[in-house]
Amino acid sequence: MIGGYAGKMLFVDLTRGELVERSLSEDLARSFLGGYGIGAKVLYEMMQPGVDPLGPDNVIGFLPGPATGTRALFCGRYTIVHKSPITGGWNDANSGGYFGPELKKAGYDAVFVSGISPKPVYLWIKDGTAEIRDASHLWGLDTKETWAALQEELGDEKIRVAAIGPSGERVSLLACPINDGHRAPGRGGGGAVMGAKRLKAIAVRGTGTVPVANPEKILAINKAVVKMMQEHPATPAWSEYGTTSITAGSILSGDCAVKNWAGAGIVDFGEERAQKLSGEALDKYKVKKYGCYNCPLGCGAEYEVNAGRWPLGPTERPEYETSGAFGPALLCDEEDALLKANEVCNRYGLDTISAGMTIAWAMECYERGILTKEDLDGIELTWGNGEAIVALLQKMADGEGCGAVLANGSAYAARVWNKGAEYLQTASGIEIPMHDPRLGPGLARTYQFDPTPGRHVKGGIGIGQLGLPPEEKYVYEGTGEADLKATTFQEVLNSLGFCMFALSVGVTPQAFHDYAEAILGIPFTAEDSLNTGLRILNMRLAFNLREGITPADCTISERVVGKPPLEAGPLAGVTIDNEKLARNFFTAAHWDLETGKPSRASLEQLGQLEEVIRDLYGS
Numbered sequence: 001m002i003g004g005y006a007g008k009m010l011f012v013d014l015t016r017g018e019l020v021e022r023s024l025s026e027d028l029a030r031s032f033l034g035g036y037g038i039g040a041k042v043l044y045e046m047m048q049p050g051v052d053p054l055g056p057d058n059v060i061g062f063l064p065g066p067a068t069g070t071r072a073l074f075c076g077r078y079t080i081v082h083k084s085p086i087t088g089g090w091n092d093a094n095s096g097g098y099f100g101p102e103l104k105k106a107g108y109d110a111v112f113v114s115g116i117s118p119k120p121v122y123l124w125i126k127d128g129t130a131e132i133r134d135a136s137h138l139w140g141l142d143t144k145e146t147w148a149a150l151q152e153e154l155g156d157e158k159i160r161v162a163a164i165g166p167s168g169e170r171v172s173l174l175a176c177p178i179n180d181g182h183r184a185p186g187r188g189g190g191g192a193v194m195g196a197k198r199l200k201a202i203a204v205r206g207t208g209t210v211p212v213a214n215p216e217k218i219l220a221i222n223k224a225v226v227k228m229m230q231e232h233p234a235t236p237a238w239s240e241y242g243t244t245s246i247t248a249g250s251i252l253s254g255d256c257a258v259k260n261w262a263g264a265g266i267v268d269f270g271e272e273r274a275q276k277l278s279g280e281a282l283d284k285y286k287v288k289k290y291g292c293y294n295c296p297l298g299c300g301a302e303y304e305v306n307a308g309r310w311p312l313g314p315t316e317r318p319e320y321e322t323s324g325a326f327g328p329a330l331l332c333d334e335e336d337a338l339l340k341a342n343e344v345c346n347r348y349g350l351d352t353i354s355a356g357m358t359i360a361w362a363m364e365c366y367e368r369g370i371l372t373k374e375d376l377d378g379i380e381l382t383w384g385n386g387e388a389i390v391a392l393l394q395k396m397a398d399g400e401g402c403g404a405v406l407a408n409g410s411a412y413a414a415r416v417w418n419k420g421a422e423y424l425q426t427a428s429g430i431e432i433p434m435h436d437p438r439l440g441p442g443l444a445r446t447y448q449f450d451p452t453p454g455r456h457v458k459g460g461i462g463i464g465q466l467g468l469p470p471e472e473k474y475v476y477e478g479t480g481e482a483d484l485k486a487t488t489f490q491e492v493l494n495s496l497g498f499c500m501f502a503l504s505v506g507v508t509p510q511a512f513h514d515y516a517e518a519i520l521g522i523p524f525t526a527e528d529s530l531n532t533g534l535r536i537l538n539m540r541l542a543f544n545l546r547e548g549i550t551p552a553d554c555t556i557s558e559r560v561v562g563k564p565p566l567e568a569g570p571l572a573g574v575t576i577d578n579e580k581l582a583r584n585f586f587t588a589a590h591w592d593l594e595t596g597k598p599s600r601a602s603l604e605q606l607g608q609l610e611e612v613i614r615d616l617y618g619s
C-alpha cells in the first residue's frame, strides 16, 4: 500500500446496527486520493439515484485525506460527503481542527454511515475498533456540551468529537456537525442528514501514526513551506487575525456581501463600520491563538466575552465568512450581535453562512413589506438591528415559530411562504458565500456550475481575480484552461486533506505536489494533479448527472452576477458574462454544454471511471 493511509474503511448501517470494515484498495487511493475524492467514488457505488437525502439510503461519509494526520504542515482537514437535502445533489464540506487527524490515527481512512437508528446513537472509534453506543442521554445537548460529556463518559480528555446540536436533531436543513467545539463542515445540510439518522456524534481517539513513504522529505518540504510563508507579505496579518484580517478590506472593495448583495460597502456601510468588524477591533476579546493540527499559521483565536448584552464567556473569533453574513450582509456593525450569532451557530450546529444570509433575505423581504412583523413572530427585522438578528437566529436554532421555517434556508422559506423568491441570493438553492462574483468573475462559474454549488472553497479562477485590475479580470475569452487548472488543483488539495489558506500566505501548488510525492511515495507531477483532480471532479459531476441534474438546473441569482448592475461603489456597472465563462470551462473539461456529460473519450483517458461511462454511455 502506498503511504498516507491507514488502509481501512468503516461502513456503519444504523438500521441494522452493523459495522463492517473493508480494506482500502491501492487503486482507489491512487485514483481518488481521499476526502471527497474517495467519498464521491464510494457514494456513487453505494447509492442509487433519487434517494431521499433524509432517508435511510442516503450515506454520509467522514473522510480525512492521505496527508491528514501526517507531519506535513496544514494537514488537519477532513471532509463530509452526502447527498444534500438543500440542493438535492452532491455535497461535500470540509473542516479543520483535530477530528480528522484523530480519525486517521485511530486507523480509519473513511467512515460511511447509512440507515436510520431507532434511537439516538453515537459512534465510538478508538484505535482500530468501533462501536455504536446509545446517545439518548446526549440528545438535546449542544455541540460543546456533547464534546465535554463524551470526554467525561469515555474518560479521556483527548477524545475528539464531531457532533450535531439541537438544530441537527430537529433536522433543520441548515444544520451541520461541529467538531472540536467550533470547527464546521458547515455547508449543505450534513447536520440534517446526521439528525435524520439519529447519529448524534462520532467520538474518536487514536494513538497511532500515519505511515508515509518519505518522512525526511516531508520535513524538508516543511522547512521550504515555512520559508515561503515568512517571505509572504500577508503572513503576519493572517497569523494575527486569521480570516478576519480581510474583513474590513473585503467590505470596502466590494468582495463581501452588503445588504443582501444589493449594496456597496463603501457607500452603504462605510469605512468606520467596516473597521468595527475587523480582526483588530474584535481581538480585544482575544485570550489566545488557535491553530488546527500541525498548522504553522494558527489563524483562529479563542475569545472571552464577559460583558455587554450577551456575555458568552469562552467563545471563538468569528471567521470572515461569518462576519460578513452577520455583519454587512445585514447592514449590522454590532460586534456583540456577531459574536452571539457565531456562538449560537456553533452550539446549535448551524451553517453560519446560510443562517446569516437566510436572515438577510428575510430582512430585505421585511423592509420591502413582503414579510410582515406578524410573519416574523413580532420581530422588527430592520436593516442593522442586532437585537432582531439575534432573536430571529435563536428562533431558528430553537425551531420555533417562523424560525422553524427559516432554519431550512431562504429558498425553502420562499417556497413554503410563497413569497420573496425574487430576493433570494442562492446558487442551486444554497446561499452564496462571502466573495462577490462581480469582483472575481470566475466565482460565478464556480458557484453556479461546480457539482457542489455555492462554495468559496471550490476551485476556479475567481478567488485569484479578486485583487486584479479590471482590464485583467473582466475578460471572457480563453479562460477555460486556467479555470480548469485551478479547479483541478483545488480538487487535489482538498482531497489530500490540506487547508487552502496555505495558498493565501504564499505556499505554492508545487509544494503540495511535493508533499503528495513524499507522503504517497509515487510520482505526482502537475499533470498527475490535473488528471487526478479532473477524475475527482467528474466523479462528483456524475453523481449529479445520475440524479438528473443538468446544466440547465444549475442556477445562480441574477443580482450577484450584476443583473442589474450596482449603481454605486467600486463594482458599479459590472455585469458578469457567466454563460461565456461556463462555456469556456465546459469546453476545457470536455463537458457537453447541454447535457453536462463529460465526453466518453476524456473519461476513458482518465481511467477508473468505468461505472460512470456505463451509466452515461450504456456500456
Ligand code: SF4
Residues within 6 Å of the ligand: 074, 075, 076, 096, 097, 290, 291, 292, 293, 295, 296, 297, 298, 299, 300, 499, 500, 501, 502
Ligand atoms: S490556516 Fe487556519 S484553518 Fe487552516 S489549518 Fe491553519 S489554523 Fe486551521
